[in-house]
Amino acid sequence: MGRIRPILHPRAHDYGFLIRRWRTAARKRGLRFVPYASASGYELFYAITRRPAAGRPWIYLSAGIHGDEPATTEACLEWVTSTGLPRDDINLMVFPCLNPWGLVNNRRDDAEGRDLNRTYHDDAVPQTAAHKAALGKLRFDLALALHEDYDARGVYIYETRGPAPYLAEELLSAASRHLPIDPRRSIEGRSSRAGVIRRTITRDMMPEHPEAFVLFFHHTERALTLETPSEAHIDARVAGHVAMIERAVQLRLEISCP
Template identity: 40%
Template structure:
């Protein structure tokens, strides 16, 4: 696994360009934010208004998530064209370069999807406005975590199977987070099922905006930032694979 230059956006883009070229994906600049071009990557199977949405790096200091999405794509490069993908490989390049959770003005981009928008979140929302995703994965990391965990927001049937399978796939690699409560939300065996009405509109996170407008199946995965980067990246890869096959 190549984890050199994990905080270098130029290096990240170079590898995504190589993956996109090999897999036949389109890499499209969608915004310029904090001095960096933000890219969307679309597979040929993502035609019409349906697809799978994956994003990483909205918090710049969560490089395990950004590298996890890249390593998953590199590992599965032969299958990518057949999956209906809309990927946002790094939503906060400035934060990644600076190892900061926040964007250059100090805002948390994952709280600006509702009333208080940023140019970045507005651009993403504009790109996906008519889309309905059958699965959404937002990849994150957490400094306070002692294991992996996830937020599962679902409507309809199959609502409890996928999150459990995603965490089961980590056995032998990384434990589940042991906390019973995370940010005042109840955790059951590493899974949080938040009630959407608990969020204020002006602090709306990406996952909830997408769940309210674009999907019935939203997952936010979290790996513990204090663990070895390679372990975290492997955990992210396994959770993406489990999510897509369950």
């Protein structure tokens, strides 16, 4: 019998463990770790560059809005701890886990049965209202929302149609060291090409707004939703997300400094 590879993330649904590791990482990496809301008995946090500097691109990351997508929360933390922060070339804001109850219970929805990623039009949902308030008037040069998908046959990306150059193909190339690229021509009813779904977002295209809509309407010209396949090994999914985050930041810096 072959040797079974150990799972490196056996506590990926332990929110307390995630937050303890984040506190340590934030302290070491020059980030403030800020509580901004509580929901269903869990405190929500964001991490933000302690001393932002003008002229550096602002990068936004979020994870765990769907609690059954644990590679996203692990990957955000892994990237922050492995990327050499604090670094003097970017400002950073990270939402490490937008749905702690979902993470703990391995559920897509929150404790009230809501898909939080369809509530950004609705100020009556406390977690998303608090998230929007925490964003304030901040503008980001790049925003990445991390997700996973049980139906995926590989990694794929939604990219908002905005100013060129586009980044998705390069990100998929970086992820392809760890995961296949989803070959389907249609994903979630939208046309896809080599794992890229590039779309023009308008306010009325969906009545229930996902996070990416709010980001695109108010906070960034570049919003990408990164999707890894839930049924791949979690180590590969984490590695795929980390590779995409790192490549996206590199590419964004190249756009700033041609």
